[in-house]
Amino acid sequence: MPKRIIYYVPILLIIVLSVFFYFSLSNDTSKISSPIIGKPLPEFSLPSLLAGKSNVRSEELNEEGTFILNVWASWCVPCRAEHDILMVLNNLHDVKLYGLNYKDKPSEAVNFINKLGNPFKNIGVDQSGRTAIDLGVYGVPETFIIRDGKVIYKHIGPIHMSELDEIIVPILKDSR
């Protein structure tokens, strides 16, 4: 009898492996947890896209309070859809929303803001994309929420309306 059991081992192994692989399929590798979570923003100082505004500096965003940093570009199509959401966010909630304009032509970025509205307190221009790499950005749009000098959340891809209600706003409310 115990000899018989050994014949079932390969079948069992295959079943266990199949179940494991099946669940690994739904593991979305695009949602990579970022090492920046729990750390302050890396140092940067970027010239502002907006006339007459001072540089956007990381120290500013690492201060006490909750800040949102949105990485966007005028050439990025999903950013357009997300822009409406950011406008809503800015109108409905008292947030310190900052922009990081990624690898964009300043004139086109300004056009984008003039046409669609400006939800940002200030916008830093990262033309080389170097600051974005320091932030661990690998695509636009990406959004960081920074509280009391620590990044607490990173959103990859555009924020949808449902995500605003379910993820972003609860995080913001949590601070108060």
Added chain:
Amino acid sequence: MKKSFIFIVFVNFVLYLPGYFIHAQTSDERANNLFKEVRCLVCQGQTIHESNAELAEDLKIIIKEEITKGKSDEDIKQFLVDKYGDWILMTPPFDPYTYVLWLSPAIIILFGFGYIYYKSRKQLK
């Protein structure tokens, strides 16, 4: 005449041979080797060596810069891991999370040998 020719070829061969092994990597070669170890996060199955994505190009530039700054390969990899996480390296690190992954081939081979040993012992009897 023929003999001396063979002799010269032989001497040259022996003299040059060590050069192939000791030969220091140029910074271009180092950069290329690193490119093959870094994952392109935009096109996740590829390395940045194979990719023309903009982020991949940027990362290549940064890697080259770091090499000229005199950073070691390990420093550069650590720099990238700090920014993007372990996922950016094509070779997963050896840590508790990946023990099973790294050790499973050895375990399976051990099982195989164990089985062969067990079987052959039985047959001898």
